[in-house]
Amino acid sequence: MTKLARFSQSLTSGKLIVIGVPMAWFLLLVAIPLLIIMKISLSEMEATSVSKMISWTNGLPTLKLNFSNYQFIFSDALYVKTYISSIKYALITTLICLGIGYPFAYFMARAPKHIQPTLLMLIMLPFWTSFLLRIYAWKTLLVSNGVINNLLMSLHVINAPLDMMNNSFSLTIGMVYSYLPFMILPLYANLSKLDLRYLEAAADLGTSPFKAFWLITVPLSKAGIIAGSMLVFIPAVGEYVIPELLGGPSTLMIGRVLWDEFFSNNDWPMAAAVAVVMIALILVPMAILNRAEAKLEEA
Amino acid sequence: MATAPKPQTDSKATTKEVLLRVEGVTKIYDGTVKAVDDVSLTVNKGEIFGLLGGSGCGKSTLLRMMAGFEKPTKGKIFLDNQDITDLPSYQRPINMMFQSYALFPHLSVWENVAFGLKRDNMPKDEIAKRVEAMLTLAQLNKYAQRKPHQLSGGQQQRVALARSLAKRPKLLLLDEPLGALDKKLRETTQLELVNIIEEVGVTCVLVTHDQEEAMTMASRIAVMSEGYFLQVGEPDVIYETPNSRQVADFIGNVNMFEGEVVVDEPDHIIVKCDECTHYVGHGFTGNKGMAVGVALRPEKIMLSKERPTGEYNWAEGVVTEIVYFGDHTTYHLKTTNGHVIKAQEINNTRDLSCGLTWGDHAYMHWNDLAMIVLTH
Numbered sequence: 243m244t245k246l247a248r249f250s251q252s253l254t255s256g257k258l259i260v261i262g263v264p265m266a267w268f269l270l271l272v273a274i275p276l277l278i279i280m281k282i283s284l285s286e287m288e289a290t291s292v293s294k295m296i297s298w299t300n301g302l303p304t305l306k307l308n309f310s311n312y313q314f315i316f317s318d319a320l321y322v323k324t325y326i327s328s329i330k331y332a333l334i335t336t337l338i339c340l341g342i343g344y345p346f347a348y349f350m351a352r353a354p355k356h357i358q359p360t361l362l363m364l365i366m367l368p369f370w371t372s373f374l375l376r377i378y379a380w381k382t383l384l385v386s387n388g389v390i391n392n393l394l395m396s397l398h399v400i401n402a403p404l405d406m407m408n409n410s411f412s413l414t415i416g417m418v419y420s421y422l423p424f425m426i427l428p429l430y431a432n433l434s435k436l437d438l439r440y441l442e443a444a445a446d447l448g449t450s451p452f453k454a455f456w457l458i459t460v461p462l463s464k465a466g467i468i469a470g471s472m473l474v475f476i477p478a479v480g481e482y483v484i485p486e487l488l489g490g491p492s493t494l495m496i497g498r499v500l501w502d503e504f505f506s507n508n509d510w511p512m513a514a515a516v517a518v519v520m521i522a523l524i525l526v527p528m529a530i531l532n533r534a535e536a537k538l539e540e541a
Numbered sequence: 542m543a544t545a546p547k548p549q550t551d552s553k554a555t556t557k558e559v560l561l562r563v564e565g566v567t568k569i570y571d572g573t574v575k576a577v578d579d580v581s582l583t584v585n586k587g588e589i590f591g592l593l594g595g596s597g598c599g600k601s602t603l604l605r606m607m608a609g610f611e612k613p614t615k616g617k618i619f620l621d622n623q624d625i626t627d628l629p630s631y632q633r634p635i636n637m638m639f640q641s642y643a644l645f646p647h648l649s650v651w652e653n654v655a656f657g658l659k660r661d662n663m664p665k666d667e668i669a670k671r672v673e674a675m676l677t678l679a680q681l682n683k684y685a686q687r688k689p690h691q692l693s694g695g696q697q698q699r700v701a702l703a704r705s706l707a708k709r710p711k712l713l714l715l716d717e718p719l720g721a722l723d724k725k726l727r728e729t730t731q732l733e734l735v736n737i738i739e740e741v742g743v744t745c746v747l748v749t750h751d752q753e754e755a756m757t758m759a760s761r762i763a764v765m766s767e768g769y770f771l772q773v774g775e776p777d778v779i780y781e782t783p784n785s786r787q788v789a790d791f792i793g794n795v796n797m798f799e800g801e802v803v804v805d806e807p808d809h810i811i812v813k814c815d816e817c818t819h820y821v822g823h824g825f826t827g828n829k830g831m832a833v834g835v836a837l838r839p840e841k842i843m844l845s846k847e848r849p850t851g852e853y854n855w856a857e858g859v860v861t862e863i864v865y866f867g868d869h870t871t872y873h874l875k876t877t878n879g880h881v882i883k884a885q886e887i888n889n890t891r892d893l894s895c896g897l898t899w900g901d902h903a904y905m906h907w908n909d910l911a912m913i914v915l916t917h
Contacts, residue, residue, distance in 0.1 A: 439643040442610055445630040446637045447657030447708065457656075461647045 276521075283514035284308055311515035321516065325523060327494040331410070331485075332478035335417040336425075339474050340467065342418070343425035347466075348459070350426075351434035362430070365423050377416055377487050384412050384488070408490025416488040417478055424477075425470040432466025433459070468535075476524055496520050557585040560744045561607070561712055566616030568602050568768075576602040578768035579616070584712075589738065589745040591759030591776075593752060595791075599768040604714055604748045608637045620711060631660075636710035640717040642701035644689040650700050651676070651685040657708045671707060678737055679703040695726050702734065706741055713738070715747040719754055731757055752792050756780070764788050786915050789836040794871075796842075796882050798835040805829040811853070812914065816876045820853035822909035827916055834915040839871060841911035842884035844897060845904050855906035858882060860897050874903060 284307045296303045315321045350361045368376060383389045386403040394400045406412055436459060444454040460467075482497030489495060496516065503513030561584040568577040577599040584590045592600040605611045607618060609630030617626045625633055636657070644653050654675050658668045676682045679699040689697055698718070705713055718734060719727045735758055738745055749755050755762050756776040763773045771791075772784045783789035786797060800814030805828055812819040812835055819835050827833065849855040858874030861881065872884045884905050897903055 437643070439639055440645060442608075442630070443637075443639055443643040443645070444656070445610075446608060446635075446639075447704070448631050448660040449656075450631055453660070458645065464647075 279514045280518055282510050283311055283518050285511050311512050315515055315519055324494040324496050324499050328479050328496040331413060332475050334414055335421060335478045336471050336475045338418045339422050339425040340471060343422055343429055347426045347429035347433050350430050365426055377484055380416050380488060410493055413485055413489040413493045416484040420484060421474040421478060424473040428469040429466040432463045436462055479524055480520055559583045560586045560621060562619040564617045566606060566613045568606060568611060569614045575768050580769060582763060584744060584746060586744055587742060588761060589747055589759045591747045591749060591755040591762040592765055593749060593755040593762050594765035595750055598765045600748045600765050604716055604746060607746060608635060608714055609633050634711045635714060636705040636708055637714040637716060638701045638705040638718055641721050642697050644697060644700055646689055649686050649688055650681060653700055654703045654707050675703040675707045694722050695730055698722060698730060702737060713743045713745045715745055717749055764791060782913060785917050786834050789915060794839050794883060796837045800833060800835060802829050802831045802833055815878050816880055817856040818853050819912060820909050821912060821914055825914050835912050836915055837907060837912040839883040839885035842905045842907050844872060844884050844886060848904055849906040854909060855904055857904050860899055860901045860903060872897060874905060
């Protein structure tokens with residue numbers, strides 16, 4: 243708290259504007275809607291407005307909070323299973339992205355200086371096309387009579403089309419494909435700043451290049467690994483479009499449940515509760531991780 | 542004709558055991574840039590060898606080739622008679638103290654020092670013992686658990702030294718070891734560093750652009766320029782008997798007189814210059830009529846208001862500049878032909894000793910063994 247007080251004291255009016263505008267933006271468009279969702283999640287289906295949640299007894303207002311939605315989420319095996327499945331797919335996506343993205347970012351950072359902008363451009367290139375179109379394009383590649391199956395069949399590598407669509411395979415491919423740049427960019431930013439003298443010092447002290455990678459490069463790029471993993475993991479947990487287009491009915495993702503609750507069942511309190519639990523599932527571990535990290539830095 | 546007192550550069554060294562031998566090493570970057578040009582040298586066991594030169598003279602490239610970070614384009618490097626030219630740096634029994642240290646920022650002081658030992662698969666208790674000994678040597682025991690960024694510059698420098706000595710290397714390379722420290726700290730650290738190195742008894746190659754650092758720390762110095770050695774020798778030999786105008790000019794301050802040998806005898810020569818006539822009290826390798834340079838260090842010139850007797854080894858001028866350093870003062874005197882000569886006077890009393898001020902006419906004189914005659 244004292245740190246915060248000292249920080250606010252150090253602010254001049256200029257700084258206040260620079261920090262204040264995005265903060266106001268954040269408050270208006272993230273924090274307030276989030277509070278509204280939390281409020282809805284605690285109301286009943288017919289009474290989602292605040293005025294209906296307050297009842298007056300003896301001139302005193304009492305807040306009527308309805309926790310039944312949350313109780314339902316945790317008692318229903320399907321919700322729990324979907325949360326676990328969402329986190330599982332997000333984790334798999336993050337790990338594959340890290341596995342592909344790290345070497346990619348590493349060699350990009352080590353590439354001759356004059357070709358690095360081109361490589362960076364190539365990573366950004368997919369963003370020039372609509373996200374939806376790109377996911378849809380995967381569909382044409384992966385379906386039974388799609389490009390890949392037709393090619394393999396005509397080459398007689400396979401006799402029957404491979405089942406690559408509407409399962410966890412197609413879902414994972416779509417997620418990894420979409421989120422890979424978000425892993426590569428922070429990793430590249432981090433790795434290109436690595437002071438190569440540390441690697442020389444390690445070699446000087448008898449470390450082979452392979453060992454030096456694990457003992458020096460990886461620990462020193464920890465911030466990039468964490469940043470990239472968060473940028474992939476957090477949106478991946480709540481992903482809706484990719485499971486909807488590529489996942490098929492068998493892959494459970496919480497984003498689709500949310501959509502169904504909001505727009506098919508029109509049960510807003512239930513949907514809001516599902517969303518709040520999802521946010522908590524992501525935020526609480528992140529907050530703990532962040533705190534541990536900050537403590538480690540201070541020590 | 543007669544010969545000048547030969548600087549005894551390598552005569553003493555050859556009797557000692559040679560540790561490092563560099564043979565005709567050349568390094569060419571991008572096919573055209575010659576960073577190191579056919580350099581050969583030997584470093585003896587137990588010696589601190591200094592590579593001195595300005596930036597871009599190739600001293601760092603030479604050091605990096607010894608460490609194994611660069612491959613020579615041509616030539617060979619031997620350590621203890623073993624050819625290490627193609628040995629990767631992580632297999633060389635050589636450790637380096639990096640410029641601005643390159644301490645691993647994610648590891649504590651203890652882990653930094655232990656880093657090299659762990660790579661050798663040394664038993665744990667032995668590592669602990671060795672690290673403790675190193676930390677004691679560098680007076681760092683209190684800081685063992687700190688991270689490098691929590692230490693002062695001087696402490697970081699000691700960690701870097703402890704880390705590079707922990708593996709007991711055959712050869713220690715020091716790359717501008719004191720460059721990151723301020724002047725006062727540099728002086729004390731210099732002595733500390735030499736004491737520790739002598740205590741351990743490790744052979745060193747020191748790279749520096751700071752001649753004072755090279756003079757005080759190294760037992761022998763190689764003055765480098767444009768990729769090759771101008772002169773190799775003990776610090777006093779380099780300072781008092783430079784072999785060329787370039788070395789004389791690079792090391793310390795010097796007044797250069799250009800003139801012609803008019804008398805050439807076995808025990809003395811006389812050089813006629815514009816400002817004065819030098820009587821040099823020893824012979825030289827050359828002959829009468831030769832154009833030579835006479836180098837005279839400012840601290841060897843004495844000032845007076847009275848005209849010296851005799852016809853040699855004095856000049857006159859007007860004081861144009863007085864630079865006060867505290868312990869000494871440098872006077873700039875302009876001769877009638879416009880040549881500025883610097884003379885350094887020690888301030889051995891608290892009132893400025895010779896009582897000269899701006900615009901005063903004064904005489905400079907020196908004895909007949911004070912100067913060096915340079916033929917190139």
